[in-house]
Amino acid sequence: MPGWVLFVTGVLTLAGIYGALAMALNLEAGWAGLWDLGTAGLFAVGGYSFVILTAEIPEVSFAPELPMMAGVVAAGLITAVVAAMIGLPSLRLRGEYFMITTFAFAEVIRHLITNEGEITRGSSGISGLERPFDDLVSGRDYNFVLLGIVVVAVIAVYLVLRQTAKSPFGRALRALRDNEAAALALGKNVTRQRLKAFVLAGLIIGMIAPIYVWYIRSIFPHLYVSDITFVTWTALVVGGIGSLRGPLLGALILMSVTEATHFLQVDADKATLIASFHPIIIGVALIAILRFRPEGLLPARRDYPVARPTGLGGAEPPGPPRTLVPQGDAAGGGH
């Protein structure tokens, strides 16, 4: 098999995983206005829940060895519960306080995983994990099986989120983001709606997490450093915050560019040098997009009518805000 086929398969697989993560993040950040920096933590919870529940791990006190599908569902549910536990207290906070708190929770999760070696084997991690349909195909052909799984997962996440975006729940989230006072006055329960978005995103992240474990074939705490969070954010910002397909496009572009640097590898000496270009590419992409095209490559307004531009710098200060609900009605209330 030619090398480039394997390369493209690998890029598409990674792009699918990050695309699904970015779509989940989009639900929180794009629609609900929750600037969550804890993606890596929830991703770790999902991955570890799956491995601990399904894998056969020596020297570990708890390993029930459940079937794979049960493991995926359980990973999603456990991650959703953890998301609720993080969300309940953190959602009271706003702006940068919310970001710092979710970030801190993600770091605490990683420290807990590293230090509670009883069930996670600590920093040495668990490797040589089994994957679904492992015995059907052999060796390199497995990459295509994995890509198939990713494609199915991405389509599923996309359909769920498309339904969510159109549902009253999705509209309520965007209304809360654009004008909290107005939405509150219309009888929307702000915290409850936000918690629902946060938990749903957690469920999706938790169910995507096993795919990443299959891709890596092993699991260790260092996989889940904040890079995961920031790469996901960059994919979302590049693609277009609030847009349905934007996160997928952003992840595809970002992964193509960063993984393409592997092609440049000439010898082991230069390998570390080339690896240093990954963060530079991500950093420069983030700065450039925010500067020149803050609404992303696929702006959200194509997908559904939006009250106002939804890019990171969405709120344009000059001029009256074109909100769906006239502010006077919402604030005044005296009929």
Next chain:
Amino acid sequence: MQNIVFGILTGSTLAVATVGFALVRQTEGFVNIAHGQYLALGAFLGLFFMESWGVSVFLAGFLAVVAVAVLGVVVARLVFDPVRERGALVLFFSSIGLAYALYGINQVVFDPAVRAYPVNFGKNIDLGSASITVGELVVIGIAAASVILLHVFLTRTTLGTWVRAVAANPELAEVRGVRVRLTSGVVWFIGAGLAALAGVLIGVLGTVHSEIGWANILMILAAAVVGGLGNIYGVIAAGLLLGLAMDLSTLVIPTEYRLTVAFAAIIITLLLRPEGLFTVARRKEEVA
């Protein structure tokens, strides 16, 4: 007790790192994640000047601080000024992008191996149940002096008054004739310089490695939140407190959880008094 000495050392360097961060946060209005990479750059540059030019640690540190301070001003003009109108979130994510770019450039330019400053800490001073070296006392002295100098600058000079005016109310400051652009340059110079100074001090006390920036921005965020993000005097106290808490915690819980203490501090602080913090955040948003 030896842990108290360690705690004061950790705390004083953390205070220097955080006070620059808080100054930028207060006058520029956003959380600058790249602050940790300025710190890393300071640590690497100081080591570079010492090793390749053969200068003393003091001169190398001074050169590193000035270089990073100038870089801080230039980067602010190139990266942050063009997107200033788009608000704190765009600035925040730009700073994440900047942090990644600096982190990568740092790895390309400098040897990423773990290294230590070639310094001699001098003789040990006995404090009963603990001891401290002359070099460590000098580190604490420099940290304290830099914080005191910052206080004098902010309270006794015209420029310092301008910095405080812009921090309190940028529009009003501009109306009253404060040169906002100059003030912003001064803030970046001091903020990035203090980050580099903290980097040199942390490098001298421990080691210099490629992850030093990320590891420290987490502790800086923790100290900043505990002290109240933009409150310069609050974060100095919080930095010291957090340093002590982390090093004293190793007496009761496993050493591996030393960093977890910092994050637990963030979470507990934010959850115990969200109303107070929330009102501050809300007021800033309304101004912007």
